[in-house]
Amino acid sequence: MAGASLAAAIGSRASMLVLEAEASPGYHATGRSAAFWSETYGGPDIQPLTTASGPFLQAGGHLAPLGSVHIGRAADAVAMEAFLAEFADSDVVLDRVDPAAFVPGLRPEWTLGIREASCAYIDVAALHAESIAAARRGGATFVTDAAFVGAIRTAGVWSIDTKAGSFQARTLVDAAGAWADDVAARAGVRPLGLTAYRRTMVQLRTDPGAPEGLPHIADIAGRFYFKPEPGGRLWLSPHDETPTDPCDAAPEEIDIAIAVDRFEHVVDWRVAAVERSWAGLRTFAPDRLPIYGFDRDVPGFFWCAGQGGFGIQTAPAAALLAASLVLGTPPDPAVAAIDPARYSPDRF
Structure with a gap:
């Protein structure tokens, strides 16, 4: 969900390649969600992202009353x-x-x-599918069975080696869930203790x-x-x-x-x-907050990780926030009041 929703939020504003280790996206945490949206889940530091995601989820027909x-x-x-x-x-x-x-x-x-x-059911499968479809409409290419092997950055360009072949990109976004620290290490980036x-x-x-x-x-x-x-x-x-x-x-x-x-x-x-x-x-992450932002030491490496158990319910707002950071653009009005510094990798 993290990678798909971020790709959807970026849309046509960048050329995107989404590399998926499994045969289809969403096999691990996304496909096994408890499927509810709760503004208190994750605590007060997560609540702004959850609350800001509510209108998007409601408008998309992804929430149903539960309490x-x-x-x-x-x-x-x-x-x-x-x-x-x-x-x-x-x-x-x-x-x-x-x-x-x-x-x-x-x-x-x-x-x-x-x-x-306000607690509600959330249709995780529909939200995930909609995010993938929106990313594809924006021009994103998805490559499956592309487990990450390693990456090297030379002259401002990442050379990325996967089991599906090699690719190049100026920015490498680490949205690998439980494998995020492993991806970082294989790219020569200091793991953050996930x-x-x-x-x-x-x-x-x-x-x-x-x-x-x-x-x-x-x-x-x-x-x-x-x-x-x-x-x-x-x-x-x-x-x-x-x-x-x-x-x-x-x-x-x-x-x-x-x-x-x-x-x-x-x-x-x-x-x-x-x-x-x-x-x-x-x-x-060690402080149980998500990580959104460019790595402090390695240029062109962007963290989108540590979403804990609240990655689905915060996905729309978190993706908008992360998209503004990765593109260097002003945040969407829906998340303008949320301070991204609390989620920055610089805190480690």
Whole structure:
């Protein structure tokens, strides 16, 4: 999503080549998203990018109503107050609620709730496909099965070696997700300390099934979240973060069991079946903020990495911001109020 949305935002203003390591774009993190848009997800430093992306996603028909309720027990009262304080000066609307009014069968110890009404489903596949189509309309060429081997910069031009052949470009954009540090190292650029983390997701069939109108439910302590899916199913995550080398991630049985156990301590529904499970990678910089900008030491190398778990929901605004940086043009009015310095690679 990072590379596709940036290519779409640049459009015809530059000649672009998008090199994709897999047989088709979006195989890894993009294709395994939890598929919701939440203005609080990622914290207050991410919220401006998420909020600015909302109108674009809405206009494209990529959002559908969902809502979210952050729940907690008595011991989580301090965390609840801290959560409200984090967004007190933002435009995000948060309301204290009784969580039992939103979750039938909620166990009685879950007494604290904060509603985030703006949370929405996001159609990730459609957004990704639209970004690729827009990039192609702008003249971008996509080359698949083009795993990056290395690059050398000579006289202001990158010579880029891939498994699909060799290419040249004046600017090399590193939008390689979990592999971003590896790409940098192979291009002779100092890695920035990005770490990939595995995140597990399971689809449950429950008895009773997920009720109509159930919102996204998130533990304020970060131990789980779940959301309804068509057919009365649920998508559930134990909110795990297991450091891993970049890879084709797969779920571990222990993480699936932990997810189900935590879920059963929230509601009195019976888990009838774990219908499927999968895992994806979320890649963070050391300070957990994304990285957009030219490398401090190597000319012509542009970072577009470290989007963590919020790369999809921030994609439209992040792409506009990054496009202005890579082209050296004024930012789009939609992101003009967002300071790009907080995401600069110069901070490392």
